[in-house]
Amino acid sequence: MRELLLELEKAVQQQRPVCYTCLVETRGSTPQKPGAAMLIFSDGSQVGTLGGGCVEAEVKRRALRLIDAESPEIMTFQLDNDYGWDDGLICGGRMKVLVDPVKTEQDLQYYHSMLQLLxxxxxxxxxxxxxxxSAEDDNKPDRFLIDAESKLVATRGKQETPSRLFDHLKPIKNRPRPYVSQGIAYLTFHQTCQLVIVGCGHIGQKVAELASDVDFDIIAVDDRQEYCNAKRFPAAKQLIVGSFDTALSKLTVTPDTFVIIVTRGHNHDEEALGHLATTDARYIGMIGSKRKVKLIFEDLLRLGTPREALARVHAPLGFDIGSQTVPEIALSIVAELIAYRNLDALPEGYQRASLVDDIKTPNTAD
Structure with a gap:
């Protein structure tokens, strides 16, 4: 979306006629879901996609009629026989598409605010x-841009802000899917969460590859340059090489940070968890057998790490899917990360009691 908005800004600055189109509501089977966006230029070229096929061509055809209009419209498309794909399949759903001709710097202000937020x-x-x-003569949509703190940032349209606008607004933190409530379509643009991978062995490398594909920003940490480098972690936003003690003490951890500990040995795992357990990280996971996890918890409790801090550590890390190979282990880890990011908790069937509950307080008599 950022790249598309930059292209939109460029087009307006070059006085090139352009329509911004966006899928705002779907019912049934459709080639794309709400939030998909596309720019259409007066010469018929485009940036982005609404799903391809005949319906995209029809959106383009109808949008070109509005490219010189003064205000946006909502267009409805019923995906019947008229919009069969090249392979003969018919989706059978319905799409509502916003078509907004953007011509002036004033028109662009709303999109500039959106780009700044993104x-x-x-x-x-x-x-x-x-x-x-039923409002055939008034299909002009009003739009409202709301930041992560639920504050209204920008508007595009003529209506006053309706009182019901915030009634069903879902927190961005939980990464809601696009939804419609009381005649209002809510399109969510999610924050990219930071994933710190402590340990750059085979599992850490594969987790980084999979996690970057699902919109985690990767920070890789290891004490070995030959493992923690751009060749092995091409998608990493940051590579930190140094002793775990030094590297982790300098690491910035926020309530939006996810951390997994997958080092090459028990001692490094314990050292890393000792630094990270009491941070504000949203999620902390550590790989290992139940026996290893308990031993590390016992040591950290003796060293003074609060029990409640260890109780929130996800260990052993990853969903139990019978993993045997490195790709399977990495997949189980990333699945758990996605679930926690999107749901703010693990699904009921995957929740498990912390192993710290099995450990008596140090120095307490049996």
Whole structure:
């Protein structure tokens, strides 16, 4: 989306006629889901996609008629026989598409605010009032841009902010899917969470590859240059090489940070967890057998790490899917990370009691 908005800014600055189109509501089977966006230029070229096929061509055809219009519209497309794909399949759903001709710097102000929010990487929500289908003479949608703190940042349209706008606004933190409530479409743009991978062996490397594909920003940490480098971690935003004690003491950890500990040995795992257990990280996971995890917990309790800090550590790390190979182990870890990021908890069937509950307080008589 950031790249598309940059292209939109460039087009307006070059006085190149352009329409911003966005899928705001779907019902049934459709080739794309709400939030998909596309720019359409007067020469018929495009940036982005609404899913391809005949319906995209029809959106383009109808959008070109509006490219010189003064205000946006909502268009409805029923995906029947008229919109069969090249392979003959028919989705059978329905799509509502916002078509907004953007011509002037004033038109662009709303999109500039959106770009600023996306570049701050805090997440935001766009609320779009969908006019009733009965309102044939008034299908002009009003739009409202809301930041991660639920504050109204920008508007595009003529209506005053409706009182119901915030009634069903879902927190960005929980990464809600696009949804419609009381005639308002809510399109969510999620924050990219930071994932710190402590240990750059085979498992850490594979986790980084998979996690970057699902929108985690990767920070890789290891004490070995030959393992922690750009060749092995091409998607990493940051590579930190040094002793775990030094590297982790300098690491910035926030309530949006996810951490996994997958070093090459018991002692390094314990050292890393000792530094990280009491931080504000949203999620901390550590790989290892139950026996190893208990031994590390026992040592850290003796060293003074609070029991409640260890109780929130996910260990052994990863969903139990019978993993045997490195890719399977990495997949089980990333699945757990996604679940916790999107749901703010693990699904009920995957929740488990902390192994720290099995350990008596140090120096307490049996």
């Amino acid at each position: 570049e701050s990487d805090r997440g935001c929500t766009e609320a779009i009032i969908i006019p009733p289908e």
